[in-house]
Amino acid sequence: MSNVRPISTPETPAAKRYKAGVLRYVEMGYWQPDYRPLETDLVVLFRITPQAGVDPEEAAAAVAGESSTATWTVVWTDRLTACELYRAKAYKVEAVPNTGPGTKTEQQYFAWIAYDLDLFEEGSIANLTASIIGNVFGFKAIKALRLEDMRVPVAYLKTFQGPATGIVVERERLDKFGRPLLGATTKPKLGLSGRNYGRVVYEALKGGLDFVKDDENINSQPFMGWRDRFLYCMEAVNRASAATGEVKGHYLNVTAGTMEDMYERAEFARSLGSVIIMIDLVIGYTAIQSMAKWARRNDMILHLHRAGNSTYSRQKNHGMNFRVICKWMRMAGVDHIHAGTVVGKLEGDPLMIKGFYDTLREPRTPASLEHGLFFDQDWASLRKVMPVASGGIHAGQMHQLIHYLGEDVVLQFGGGTIGHPMGIQAGATANRVALEAMIMARNEGRDYLHEGPQILKDAARWCAPLRAAIDTWGEVSFNYESTDTADFVPTATASA
Amino acid sequence: MMTNSGARLTQGQFSFLPDLTDQQITAQINYALEHGWAIGVEYTDDPHPRNTYWDMYGNPMFDLKDPAGILREINECRKAYPRHYIRVTAFDAARGWETPRMSYIVNRPPVEPGFSLVREERDGRAIRYTLRSYAVDKPEGERY
Numbered sequence: 001m002s003n004v005r006p007i008s009t010p011e012t013p014a015a016k017r018y019k020a021g022v023l024r025y026v027e028m029g030y031w032q033p034d035y036r037p038l039e040t041d042l043v044v045l046f047r048i049t050p051q052a053g054v055d056p057e058e059a060a061a062a063v064a065g066e067s068s069t070a071t072w073t074v075v076w077t078d079r080l081t082a083c084e085l086y087r088a089k090a091y092k093v094e095a096v097p098n099t100g101p102g103t104k105t106e107q108q109y110f111a112w113i114a115y116d117l118d119l120f121e122e123g124s125i126a127n128l129t130a131s132i133i134g135n136v137f138g139f140k141a142i143k144a145l146r147l148e149d150m151r152v153p154v155a156y157l158k159t160f161q162g163p164a165t166g167i168v169v170e171r172e173r174l175d176k177f178g179r180p181l182l183g184a185t186t187k188p189k190l191g192l193s194g195r196n197y198g199r200v201v202y203e204a205l206k207g208g209l210d211f212v213k214d215d216e217n218i219n220s221q222p223f224m225g226w227r228d229r230f231l232y233c234m235e236a237v238n239r240a241s242a243a244t245g246e247v248k249g250h251y252l253n254v255t256a257g258t259m260e261d262m263y264e265r266a267e268f269a270r271s272l273g274s275v276i277i278m279i280d281l282v283i284g285y286t287a288i289q290s291m292a293k294w295a296r297r298n299d300m301i302l303h304l305h306r307a308g309n310s311t312y313s314r315q316k317n318h319g320m321n322f323r324v325i326c327k328w329m330r331m332a333g334v335d336h337i338h339a340g341t342v343v344g345k346l347e348g349d350p351l352m353i354k355g356f357y358d359t360l361r362e363p364r365t366p367a368s369l370e371h372g373l374f375f376d377q378d379w380a381s382l383r384k385v386m387p388v389a390s391g392g393i394h395a396g397q398m399h400q401l402i403h404y405l406g407e408d409v410v411l412q413f414g415g416g417t418i419g420h421p422m423g424i425q426a427g428a429t430a431n432r433v434a435l436e437a438m439i440m441a442r443n444e445g446r447d448y449l450h451e452g453p454q455i456l457k458d459a460a461r462w463c464a465p466l467r468a469a470i471d472t473w474g475e476v477s478f479n480y481e482s483t484d485t486a487d488f489v490p491t492a493t494a495s496a
Numbered sequence: 497m498m499t500n501s502g503a504r505l506t507q508g509q510f511s512f513l514p515d516l517t518d519q520q521i522t523a524q525i526n527y528a529l530e531h532g533w534a535i536g537v538e539y540t541d542d543p544h545p546r547n548t549y550w551d552m553y554g555n556p557m558f559d560l561k562d563p564a565g566i567l568r569e570i571n572e573c574r575k576a577y578p579r580h581y582i583r584v585t586a587f588d589a590a591r592g593w594e595t596p597r598m599s600y601i602v603n604r605p606p607v608e609p610g611f612s613l614v615r616e617e618r619d620g621r622a623i624r625y626t627l628r629s630y631a632v633d634k635p636e637g638e639r640y
Binding site for chain 2: 168171172175177178179206207208231234235238239241242243244245246247271272273363381384425429432433436437439440443444445459462
């Protein structure tokens with residue numbers, strides 16, 4: 001005999017709402033056009049491409065529902081909870097400029113969704129992302145979905161450690177002020193023995209770079225075990241420091257298969273006196289936060305390589321914008337992150353990249369549609385992350401790099417150092433001379449962006465390595481159209 | 497003798513460029529003043545990269561906004577310590593910074609002997625490194 005029996009209930013609005021069956025998401029409370037987000041709400045902007053026949057409000061409500069409390073059908077157990085609080089609220093949708101009929105792109109909508117602070121565990125990127133990008137990206141009622149931006153409330157930011165070191169303390173520790181830092185990635189990235197690898201590090205640092213870097217996929221392979229790499233690199237770092245009188249560093253990549261292995265590698269790097277270690281984005285948000293706490297405890301700068309991000313950040317209709325990764329990584333606590341070059345070989349529209357850099361470095365970022373920043377964001381005194389520009393850049397672009405990226409940035413000239421016709425030391429010297437000459441000219445008030453080529457030529461007259469660098473790469477540029485561009489031009493009208 | 501490019505200590509913003517003229521120093525002073533930064537002059541005969549506290553040639557000049565006056569202070573320090581390293585540092589008091597924003601060397605000893613690297617061999621193949629300026633074998637003030 002069944003102990004379940006139908007109950008006869010009065011037809012109140014609540015009873016109607018919670019009657020077993022399927023409701024549209026807009027009817028379940030996930031669409032609230034009159035809602036005004038609280039200061040403590042997390043506010044998220046999604047780009048939605050609905051399936052045919054799904055109206056934008058329903059699509060937005062579905063995203064709100066599936067990223068918070070909803071399931072596909074009504075459940076009475078909602079009534080045991082303060083469910084109205086826990087429901088995410090889609091409160092605004094707008095058609096994305098230049099999408100829909102008459103354009104090359106199918107109709108997309110921006111949807112603004114507010115989440116109550118109680119939905120998230122303090123200090124956990126994993127918990128935040130399990131909601132916001134958890135199930136919802138595979139939801140059938142939407143054809144494509146992209147997380148564009150997020151306003152993180154100050155109350156939530158204050159539960160995160162933030163960068164282990166930050167730009168200010170990093171510069172004080174390194175005793176390097178008023179100019180971008182210079183780095184290079186050891187090349188070839190795979191195949192060198194520890195001994196040969198350290199040679200590249202020594203030459204580049206002695207020649208004038210501040211940092212050399214392991215590549216993202218250098219961990220511990222048959223051709224070079226991690227201990228060998230660490231030992232030879234630290235010999236190179238210290239020799240170069242003695243040869244120049246400067247603090248030098250090599251980003252020792254501690255990425256490994258388990259946290260235990262990563263901690264072991266990090267401890268070894270510390271015992272050898274390294275100022276900096278490195279991790280890859282692919283280790284995951286929790287592992288990144290663990291390493292950030294380790295780095296804070298051990299006075300270590302933490303470099304993050306954004307390996308893997310383009311799998312979800314590059315296409316405009318689906319995935320997530322890199323600016324959100326920048327926000328999460330500042331919260332998670334890394335000190336360096338690769339954030340684009342504008343002029344190099346990797347994806348990057350100048351306006352979008354300014355949005356990333358501001359997100360990493362500024363105490364507060366005002367909403368700025370042409371930079372892709374949809375919300376005012378107060379960073380609540382979280383430390384600043386140093387962006388890293390790497391990939392296909394060379395000394396001949398120094399004026400453009402400083403113009404677009406500013407001085408709180410690591411400029412990484414890998415091929416531009418190691419491939420120099422006069423050798424690695426000369427390559428490093430060319431980069432350092434170009435950098436110092438350009439900073440001096442900028443500080444003198446010169447129009448360095450336009451006079452840049454002349455400023456470099458003048459320095460090249462007394463610096464043979466710079467002359468050779470300009471002769472070799474002066475004309476190299478990567479002019480491809482970016483895929484991730486602003487939807488708005490500076491006047492906040494639709495962009496062409 | 498140092499064997500790096502330029503055979504010199506390369507701390508600071510402009511050590512890879514030819515020594516700054518008074519005119520070039522003045523232009524950099526102006527840049528700092530435009531940003532509201534206070535300029536300090538510091539000297540040392542121990543240029544170890546982790547010797548943070550060079551001696552101050554007076555406090556940072558918070559109230560002096562005249563580039564010629566600041567250059568005069570720099571040149572007086574050079575006269576008083578002609579064989580020392582002298583650096584000009586610009587301090588930013590703004591919230592979120594509160595740290596030096598510029599630092600460049602304006603004076604060096606005539607000969608820069610550089611640093612030795614002392615290796616202490618430890619367990620396994622690990623080495624503990626110590627950097628030592630050749631000049632610090634002599635007492636302070638008698639080094640260059």
